[in-house]
Amino acid sequence: MSFTPDIQAFCCHYTSQQTVAEGREGLKNDGLPDSVTLNRLVCTGKLQVSALLKAFEDGADGVYVAGCPADECHNMKGSKRAAKRVQAVKRALKELGVEPERVEMYHLPRGFHMEFVEAAQEMDKRIKDLGPCPLKGENK
Amino acid sequence: MIVAERKPIDEILGMVQDAERILVLGCRGCVTVCSAGGEREVEILASLIRLGMKKQGKQVEIIEGSLVRQCDKEYIDGIDQWQGRYDIIISTACGVGVNFIANLRPTDRVYPALNTSFLGGSPEQGVWTEQCAGCGNCVLHLTGGLCPVARCAKSLMNGPCGGSVNGKCEINPQVECVWQSIHDRLGRLDNQEMMNDIMPIRDWSTAGHGGPRKTLRDDLTI
Numbered sequence: 001m002s003f004t005p006d007i008q009a010f011c012c013h014y015t016s017q018q019t020v021a022e023g024r025e026g027l028k029n030d031g032l033p034d035s036v037t038l039n040r041l042v043c044t045g046k047l048q049v050s051a052l053l054k055a056f057e058d059g060a061d062g063v064y065v066a067g068c069p070a071d072e073c074h075n076m077k078g079s080k081r082a083a084k085r086v087q088a089v090k091r092a093l094k095e096l097g098v099e100p101e102r103v104e105m106y107h108l109p110r111g112f113h114m115e116f117v118e119a120a121q122e123m124d125k126r127i128k129d130l131g132p133c134p135l136k137g138e139n140k
Numbered sequence: 141m142i143v144a145e146r147k148p149i150d151e152i153l154g155m156v157q158d159a160e161r162i163l164v165l166g167c168r169g170c171v172t173v174c175s176a177g178g179e180r181e182v183e184i185l186a187s188l189i190r191l192g193m194k195k196q197g198k199q200v201e202i203i204e205g206s207l208v209r210q211c212d213k214e215y216i217d218g219i220d221q222w223q224g225r226y227d228i229i230i231s232t233a234c235g236v237g238v239n240f241i242a243n244l245r246p247t248d249r250v251y252p253a254l255n256t257s258f259l260g261g262s263p264e265q266g267v268w269t270e271q272c273a274g275c276g277n278c279v280l281h282l283t284g285g286l287c288p289v290a291r292c293a294k295s296l297m298n299g300p301c302g303g304s305v306n307g308k309c310e311i312n313p314q315v316e317c318v319w320q321s322i323h324d325r326l327g328r329l330d331n332q333e334m335m336n337d338i339m340p341i342r343d344w345s346t347a348g349h350g351g352p353r354k355t356l357r358d359d360l361t362i
Binding site: 137 | 148149150178183187188190192193196198
């Protein structure tokens with residue numbers, strides 16, 4: 001079954017500088033999948049568990065967070081906090097009987113790097129393989 | 141503070157199966173401090189319930205609210221602001237809060253979202269440990285301020301027992317032997333001879349073994 005997933009990416013100001021520099025079209029030319037919607041944050045440390053769950057409530061099939069390298073966060077511990085919250089959402093998804101792989105944390109270098117696009121491509125492939133998120137209730 | 145943690149979501153979903161309108165009610169007291177049942181946890185639990193029910197093909201309407209405390213009559217009255225808008229209440233307070241709502245709202249259906257665990261403190265962020273058993277007959281003045289009732293696996297009054305090895309308890313090598321700690325601390329305080337005093341057989345009636353406890357302060361009642 002082929003489907004176009006809805007993937008919500010939460011990226012910090014520093015890891016997503018590329019989006020500002022290149023714009024959506026530029027990123028698309030670099031290979032950013034259409035399925036990925038970028039949500040820019042000042043810092044991923046600001047992201048709460050409830051915001052990630054809300055993305056699933058709003059119909060996301062997959063969610064990921066792109067923050068600074070764990071030991072090089074611009075705001076010291078922001079991306080480490082985000083990674084912990086992603087883990088909490090993984091546990092919550094597991095409790096709900098949903099694949100925890102639907103949410104992921106990426107620690108990416110700041111500035112212009114292909115890793116930013118590669119993370120999006122990895123999630124696009126992963127979510128396409130998993131299929132639509134059961135939390136949408138469409139299988140009932 | 142009273143320390144608690146959220147029940148498995150399956151158990152909570154089991155409680156709300158027949159409900160169409162749910163009030164998820166937080167408490168801004170102890171359970172906020174231990175990150176189990178404050179406003180932030182209400183938001184998360186409401187989301188988990190909506191997602192869990194949606195997965196089952198059911199829609200629920202959820203009101204997210206919180207009270208200053210759920211262990212005082214005057215604050216329980218705050219529930220009136222949601223009157224007629226919910227079928228059931230899922231309380232993220234400790235067991236006291238759930239009991240208080242049940243006591244004061246005779247026809248409301250109220251269920252616990254948390255397992256109330258113990259009276260404890262937070263030695264570091266994200267960690268809570270039991271420190272007090274609320275036994276009603278404090279002996280901390282005899283034990284260097286460290287509680288053998290709450291922190292000794294056997295609640296021994298004259299320890300340590302034979303299971304104390306290198307300062308650890310026989311039940312788990314990660315658990316400190318509080319009687320070793322009491323011994324060491326009394327030594328540091330130059331009070332080690334207190335270990336020679338034999339504590340008498342304890343009267344546990346103040347610890348709940350005499351039935352539910354009640355405190356009455358005549359100077360405060362109206």
